[in-house]
Amino acid sequence: xxxxxxxxxxxxxxxxxxxxxxxxxxxxxxxxxxxxxxxxxxxxxxxxxxxxxxxxxxxxxxxxxxxxxxxxxxxxxxxxxxxxxxxxxxxxxxxxxxxxxxxxxxxxxxxxxxxxxxxxxxxxxxxxxxxxxxxxxxxxxxxxxxxxxxxxxxxxxxxxxxxxxxxxxxxxxxxxxxxxxxxxxxxxxxxxxxxxxxxxxxxxxxxxxxxxxxxxxxxxxxxxxxxxxxxxxxxxxxxxxxxxxxxxxxxxxxxxxxxxxxxxxxxxxxxxxxxxxxxxxxxxxxxxxxxxxxxxxxxx
Numbered sequence: 001x002x003x004x005x006x007x008x009x010x011x012x013x014x015x016x017x018x019x020x021x022x023x024x025x026x027x028x029x030x031x032x033x034x035x036x037x038x039x040x041x042x043x044x045x046x047x048x049x050x051x052x053x054x055x056x057x058x059x060x061x062x063x064x065x066x067x068x069x070x071x072x073x074x075x076x077x078x079x080x081x082x083x084x085x086x087x088x089x090x091x092x093x094x095x096x097x098x099x100x101x102x103x104x105x106x107x108x109x110x111x112x113x114x115x116x117x118x119x120x121x122x123x124x125x126x127x128x129x130x131x132x133x134x135x136x137x138x139x140x141x142x143x144x145x146x147x148x149x150x151x152x153x154x155x156x157x158x159x160x161x162x163x164x165x166x167x168x169x170x171x172x173x174x175x176x177x178x179x180x181x182x183x184x185x186x187x188x189x190x191x192x193x194x195x196x197x198x199x200x201x202x203x204x205x206x207x208x209x210x211x212x213x214x215x216x217x218x219x220x221x222x223x224x225x226x227x228x229x230x231x232x233x234x235x236x237x238x239x240x241x242x243x244x245x246x247x248x249x250x251x252x253x254x255x256x257x258x259x260x261x262x263x264x265x266x267x268x269x270x271x272x273x274x275x276x277x278x279x280x281x282x283x284x285x286x287x288x289x290x291x292x293x294x295x296x297x298x299x300x
Contacts (some may be wrong), residue, residue, distance in 0.1 A: 172236035179229035185220040
């Protein structure tokens with residue numbers, strides 16, 4: 001590594017800066033992150049305002065599906081297919097062993113909600129050229145869409161921060177725990193030395209002096225270790241602050257004034273054009289096909 005960095009520096013390339021810049025989550029992985037099961041699970045747990053009260057985002061999506069008859073009709077065959085697949089799978093006597101190692105299990109309704117979020121509700125666009133990340137949420141109610149977008153932004157920032165400072169935070173936690181143990185030991189030795197001296201105020205034998213010197217040496221060593229660990233704790237706290245990324249929001253979340261989909265004008269134009277094409281085509285081929293069929297039947 002050192003030799004490679006030296007050769008790269010001759011060519012004007014700073015490998016250290018490149019490695020430092022790549023120590024966090026690359027923005028290219030943000031879409032995969034927001035579509036991950038843990039992220040969606042956290043997003044479904046948030047409480048959102050709806051009809052004058054707060055309900056979970058999961059319940060909100062369930063209500064929307066229940067109120068949308070057309071969507072229920074479209075999704076019913078898919079849900080029925082999913083239920084049939086689950087019913088044909090061999091039944092397990094217990095799911096406890098799977099839960100113990102972190103394997104999750106979802107119902108057909110939960111699976112439908114998760115897929116709906118991944119495909120239609122939340123999306124993220126990465127602009128590699130400009131270096132921007134755009135997060136968007138597509139829902140029926142504009143206020144709810146803005147609220148969920150803000151919460152999704154906060155969750156995404158939290159996940160990135162936790163990933164970025166994971167190693168430093170673990171080091172800080174370990175150092176704090178070790179420092180606390182050494183502090184307790186240091187204070188115990190101090191109390192033991194003071195207690196021994198109080199119990200032997202009128203004794204000046206060599207044995208007494210040796211014991212006092214030994215206790216003082218232990219107190220001194222323990223104090224030096226505790227002081228050094230205290231310094232490391234402060235350094236680790238500073239490093240956590242340094243490693244915590246700072247996000248700049250260029251275009252904050254706003255409540256939309258107009259819908260983005262469905263594009264009704266475009267839909268009307270497309271289907272009108274398609275209808276005209278099919279009608280003209282039908283009129284053009286109606287008589288030739290009729291004559292051809294008549295000739296075939298008359299020949300028989």
